[in-house]
Amino acid sequence: MLFKVFPRNELETLYDVLAGHHLVGPQARGKDQADQEIFAFDYIHSFAELRLDFTSTVHSLKRFLLPPREILSSFNLDNSGWEKHIDLGIYKPHVFFGLHPCDINALNKLDKVLTGPVYPDPFYTGKRKNMFIVGVNCSPQPWCFCKSMGTDTVLSGFDMFLTDMGDKYFVEIQSATAYDILMKLPIAQPTEGDHRRFVELMDERNSKFTCQVDNSDLTKILDLEFQSPVWKEWGKKCMSCGTCASVCPTCYCYGVKEYVDLDLTTATKQRQLYSCNLIDFAMVSGGHNFRPDSSSRLKYRYYHKHRGFQEAYEEALCVGCGRCGQACLSGITVPDVIDSVRRQEVPK
Amino acid sequence: MNKLDFVDVLPAQQSSTRKSDLTSFEYSYKAEITNVYGLTDTEKLYQIRIINSDQRHQFTFKPGQFVMLELPGIGEGPFSISSSPTRHGDLELCIRAVGNLTNFLGRVPRGTLVGITGPFGTSFPVEEMENSDLLLIAGGLGIVPLRAPLFSILENRSRYKQIDIIYGARNPSELLFTYQYQMWRQFDINLKIIVDQADATWQGPVGLITEILKERIEAAGNDLSRNTYAIVCGPPVMFHFVCDMLINAQLPMQKIFVSLERRMHCGRGKCCRCNIGATYTCLSGPVFDYWSVLNMKEAI
Amino acid sequence: MQKTKTYLGVEIKRPRTAFFELSSCEGCQLQILNKEASLLNFLDLLDIVNFREAMSNGSNDYEIAFVEGSVTRADEEERLLKIRRQAKTLVALGSCACFGGVNQLKNRFHDLEWVKKEVYGDHSIETQEVRPLSDFIAVDLSIYGCPIKKEEVEEIVTNLVLGKSIDHPRYPVCMECTANGNICLFNLGEPCLGPITRAGCDAWCPNNRMGCWGCRGPADEANLSQLQEIMDSHGIPRQAMLDRLECFGGFTSAIKKMDE
Numbered sequence: 065m066l067f068k069v070f071p072r073n074e075l076e077t078l079y080d081v082l083a084g085h086h087l088v089g090p091q092a093r094g095k096d097q098a099d100q101e102i103f104a105f106d107y108i109h110s111f112a113e114l115r116l117d118f119t120s121t122v123h124s125l126k127r128f129l130l131p132p133r134e135i136l137s138s139f140n141l142d143n144s145g146w147e148k149h150i151d152l153g154i155y156k157p158h159v160f161f162g163l164h165p166c167d168i169n170a171l172n173k174l175d176k177v178l179t180g181p182v183y184p185d186p187f188y189t190g191k192r193k194n195m196f197i198v199g200v201n202c203s204p205q206p207w208c209f210c211k212s213m214g215t216d217t218v219l220s221g222f223d224m225f226l227t228d229m230g231d232k233y234f235v236e237i238q239s240a241t242a243y244d245i246l247m248k249l250p251i252a253q254p255t256e257g258d259h260r261r262f263v264e265l266m267d268e269r270n271s272k273f274t275c276q277v278d279n280s281d282l283t284k285i286l287d288l289e290f291q292s293p294v295w296k297e298w299g300k301k302c303m304s305c306g307t308c309a310s311v312c313p314t315c316y317c318y319g320v321k322e323y324v325d326l327d328l329t330t331a332t333k334q335r336q337l338y339s340c341n342l343i344d345f346a347m348v349s350g351g352h353n354f355r356p357d358s359s360s361r362l363k364y365r366y367y368h369k370h371r372g373f374q375e376a377y378e379e380a381l382c383v384g385c386g387r388c389g390q391a392c393l394s395g396i397t398v399p400d401v402i403d404s405v406r407r408q409e410v411p412k
Numbered sequence: 413m414n415k416l417d418f419v420d421v422l423p424a425q426q427s428s429t430r431k432s433d434l435t436s437f438e439y440s441y442k443a444e445i446t447n448v449y450g451l452t453d454t455e456k457l458y459q460i461r462i463i464n465s466d467q468r469h470q471f472t473f474k475p476g477q478f479v480m481l482e483l484p485g486i487g488e489g490p491f492s493i494s495s496s497p498t499r500h501g502d503l504e505l506c507i508r509a510v511g512n513l514t515n516f517l518g519r520v521p522r523g524t525l526v527g528i529t530g531p532f533g534t535s536f537p538v539e540e541m542e543n544s545d546l547l548l549i550a551g552g553l554g555i556v557p558l559r560a561p562l563f564s565i566l567e568n569r570s571r572y573k574q575i576d577i578i579y580g581a582r583n584p585s586e587l588l589f590t591y592q593y594q595m596w597r598q599f600d601i602n603l604k605i606i607v608d609q610a611d612a613t614w615q616g617p618v619g620l621i622t623e624i625l626k627e628r629i630e631a632a633g634n635d636l637s638r639n640t641y642a643i644v645c646g647p648p649v650m651f652h653f654v655c656d657m658l659i660n661a662q663l664p665m666q667k668i669f670v671s672l673e674r675r676m677h678c679g680r681g682k683c684c685r686c687n688i689g690a691t692y693t694c695l696s697g698p699v700f701d702y703w704s705v706l707n708m709k710e711a712i
Numbered sequence: 713m714q715k716t717k718t719y720l721g722v723e724i725k726r727p728r729t730a731f732f733e734l735s736s737c738e739g740c741q742l743q744i745l746n747k748e749a750s751l752l753n754f755l756d757l758l759d760i761v762n763f764r765e766a767m768s769n770g771s772n773d774y775e776i777a778f779v780e781g782s783v784t785r786a787d788e789e790e791r792l793l794k795i796r797r798q799a800k801t802l803v804a805l806g807s808c809a810c811f812g813g814v815n816q817l818k819n820r821f822h823d824l825e826w827v828k829k830e831v832y833g834d835h836s837i838e839t840q841e842v843r844p845l846s847d848f849i850a851v852d853l854s855i856y857g858c859p860i861k862k863e864e865v866e867e868i869v870t871n872l873v874l875g876k877s878i879d880h881p882r883y884p885v886c887m888e889c890t891a892n893g894n895i896c897l898f899n900l901g902e903p904c905l906g907p908i909t910r911a912g913c914d915a916w917c918p919n920n921r922m923g924c925w926g927c928r929g930p931a932d933e934a935n936l937s938q939l940q941e942i943m944d945s946h947g948i949p950r951q952a953m954l955d956r957l958e959c960f961g962g963f964t965s966a967i968k969k970m971d972e
Contacts, residue, residue, distance in 0.1 A: 338685075
């Protein structure tokens, strides 16, 4: 990997170079009840809107890659039959400016399922291959447990990665395009002092993580405690509303449904991102439901993320961003659930 | 200012994602419903032929695999192929009218075009089963996924030893493929049929499938440990009883194969709707050996 | 005469359709007539033979009846029974027909005589406790919402005409609200029934920063007791939650169950 530094006030130049494209980044969205700023990923139209100092966003950037609803194919029908049309929906490269390590790691995890060798999904792959990612280091929040998930740092899946060092930015460069773009800025080779300052900053950041999850032997524990009563307790709290999956940067489950237009000559096949917590997730035609109660659905969610994915890819389908716990009205958080399964006790 | 180059993923040389895989994701074969036979009040046998003759001949599948059948605007669903693999893209699907797609399918006339994708999923290892006794056990609709391996086996009958089909249904009117029983028997197959409730015409045994299985196991001296394979298809309650009996008769669990059914929305290991525990039924299944089933929480 | 339509070779008939209203604001029927861009296609699917708000000279020979409003008088009960006898498919249109709607707020007052006096003074009228259609007759299909959402009606009517089953979302509004990228209204200090209300409205109110009032009634297995805890933890008084739950009548039986 190549490293460079550039003066802090040149960030706007970098923005200007990239701003000719669709540019998505963190921006402020007002304040919540506790007077904390709320952030969201959205299209950025001026440098002032871009808030690289954001804490974390309520929603992940998933909707830019896996929209809540997406048309997979459309049909024209007439008396002689039908024609199917497929539009992958990739038109313009997008720049994502200001992704934290967890969010880039989330994309890397999604890639394993959606761009892998087994039936790669062209809708996702197309958007993913047309992304330019500028990562940025974060300051750990009280709900972040990425360190436990091994996703607090990111090694691949981005073009360049910025760390704020006060008077300058430290850049890790991962792609030739990123290097070409940085050539427009007065970049310099980092000095010995810069190296030390970078390491110091990383140490400082590391010391700020407070939230943890004990993942040791988790796949076995989840199997052992499959019938555990703690799942029932969590099930009582769960609203089966799907918010956790909606805000999750790694949830990709979906449902497919077909629609006929009013004139009966056109139709579409659409996918809707779904959540395994929704009541009819495992319902089959005829009405049988393989997971009729909220506890079995919530359990399945943990099973998929922390056991099944682990088994398939040797990593969990969770980046520890804590969004699900923050968004859950019932306060169901990953650290609490995993801890309770270990200790066989649900916190009141 | 340099513009980011737009990457057209389809022609792009991707090491991990081949062009053909990406373009085929939503591609479906156009196929025509050539014939429909009513089997019972709710089940029909659809003969479906892939229209393009090259595609039809190149369409190969293994017994136990399934296809996704799509009616534009109505829906898409997984159906196990119940015709012989040697028939290629001349498919037979036995479909019960239970939902949106299957009910509408029952209304469309012969000649209607449907979309077919696949084949998907795992299959019954019929070659591995050669030179052995076979126990084919089906309850209710379970006879449907069993029919494709049965065809394969019949076409190579001499390669197998004793073959028993044990088939149970709720009542005689729900028995499927009645017109083929005579043919099966001509292939030296020991076909035993049992129903839960007899009607006026029924002369065969009445009761549960396990009763027939018990007789068969006793005839084998309560020992199936050598040279026997079993295929079990049917409702979840049946799996428990039947597989337990087979294991008690010392049939190794890696020689017991089952076909599980879940609702699939994609068939391609993406949507997660068919997951059991965290196993994709569409990729790792629908055919599993019993050892894998025991290892999946919430499987049966 | 129009030539018959087909879909995938299946003949699609235009069903003779009638629209009726009982006690209601007739806003749902007005919604039917909205959305001009697709109105002609919509009308092309149905052979509308009776629609007081849109046409004169209604016929009483119909297969599908859309009934808006709730039953508040004895003569409405009679009319409803008559419609039921004629219609092959009876559709409850909107929250009033499905649950009693805003009208049923009257039922909160146990002394109906006092209510009459308060509202109508000396001009007394005949009125009874407000009840949804399903209290009197079998309803084949419900279209939820106050008012109904035209996009949803279009989809439902298309499916009805095609003979496809009508599958309402079983999950709550949160799913659609989060899909729209909204910030949860609880975080902004406003109560919301989104977590327990049936989706299908595309989170119409929360999209506009207004908490859900539950006009579409409960989602499948709505978790009311947990919502109560959530309201408590956000310092929202029980009465504020009850006001919302009672507003459209969809939660009447759920409230009873919660109180037990």
